[in-house]
Amino acid sequence: MDWDKLRIFHAVADAGSLTHAGDSLHLSQSAVSRQIRALEESLGTTLFHRHARGLILTEQGELLFDATSAMAKRLDTAAARIRDSEEEVFGTLKVTSTTGFGTMWLAPRLSKLYEKYPDLTIDLMLEERVLDLPMREADVAIRMKEPSQADLIRKRLMNIRMRLYASRAYLDAHGMPERLEDMSTHRLICQNATAPQVAAGGALVQRLIAYEIPSLLYVNNYFGVMQAVINDVGIGVLPDYLTDDFPDLVQVLPDVSSAEVPVFLAYPEELRQSKRIAAFRDFVTEEIMAYRKRQLDENVA
Known part of the structure; x- marks a missing residue:
């Protein structure tokens, strides 16, 4: 033909x-x-x-x-x-992640990657749907669970938990809950337990709403939950990786959290030698290591 x-x-x-x-x-x-x-x-x-x-x-x-x-x-x-057989890193790299992680953690850090590789173009696709990496819907993915697709190279980046946070202004106006039963006098901001999200987050929401919380705000991604929390709407269920970038968040009921959620980076086996993939992988790994070090320093202090 x-x-x-x-x-x-x-x-x-x-x-x-x-x-x-x-x-x-x-x-x-x-x-x-x-x-x-x-x-x-x-x-x-x-x-x-x-x-x-x-x-x-x-x-x-x-x-x-x-x-x-x-x-x-x-x-x-x-x-x-x-x-990618050339020495320089350039061209387009298609990256997919969840709306929350991509919006609140990854995107704010990309200036550092561009400083190092100014000719690189990132096509950032943020959605809850898992894109097909072997079929090249994306080149690399960051996901809140281990990818199940075949022929992928996987790297575990870190573990996170969903916890409760509020703004200082909200707590000054409504008081700090001391136990789970006190949530019945507060507004909870969260994703609907039946919405697409990590199972651990959904389980925590189910546990919380069992306490007959009178007022809830459901948002279908963590970016929306965060916006409501920092604008004093109520107490929100959010991933704990946010505390590094949003120091004004106040953790509520520190003993209440979801089960651990693994964060994985994955890309197709056939792109093992890709310099763009290597540049992005090394950038994310360095940022995760810096995040872990700051968390350890805070815990020691």
Whole structure:
């Protein structure tokens, strides 16, 4: 099959439109249409159902799109490995993490990485959905549990716990709870126990709401919980890695916490030699080590 026609087919299937594919390929709609018709003729089949709203792949088109998608990912991997054979760290690195960790811990530290590698581009994808690293939805992931996907290199970064925090202004106005039963006179800010989150955090929330807390604020990620806490809305369930960057947080009921949650960094085996991956891995490891040292120094003091 003609590689150029396959490239054009893949762009059309991905865009669902001859016009949009033509724009991305810098070709006219008629030129794209001719290439698709020629490909269909060479295969002896119809690849698209055509209707007023756009193009939909036929069953045969779906089969071909699966093949071209796999080819595109392999070409991306090859291109990344070729670029990483150079001495300098540059190009785009796709990083995925949870909204909370990525927003409140990782993003504020990235200036240090850019200072060292100014030609690096980070594509930071923050969501609770676990992206498929072997299929190159992302290059590297930081997750709150050990990844189960095959062919990944995994590195345990640290363990965290979910704990209770409030602002000083809130506690001055409403008092410091001395025991769990006292939570019945406070507003709790947390993720819904049924929302996508680490199981340990959900279990702690279930334990807390059993104390008949009269007022709750549910937020679907820890960044939102943090914003409510620092603006004096109530007592929030938050990961303890935040205490290093938000020293004004006051821990409430220090003996109350979730089970330990492991934090893992993972990337595909095929990117083992990637200089961009190595640069990011070393940067995160150094930041974690500095965080641990500060925690130890505070505990000793």
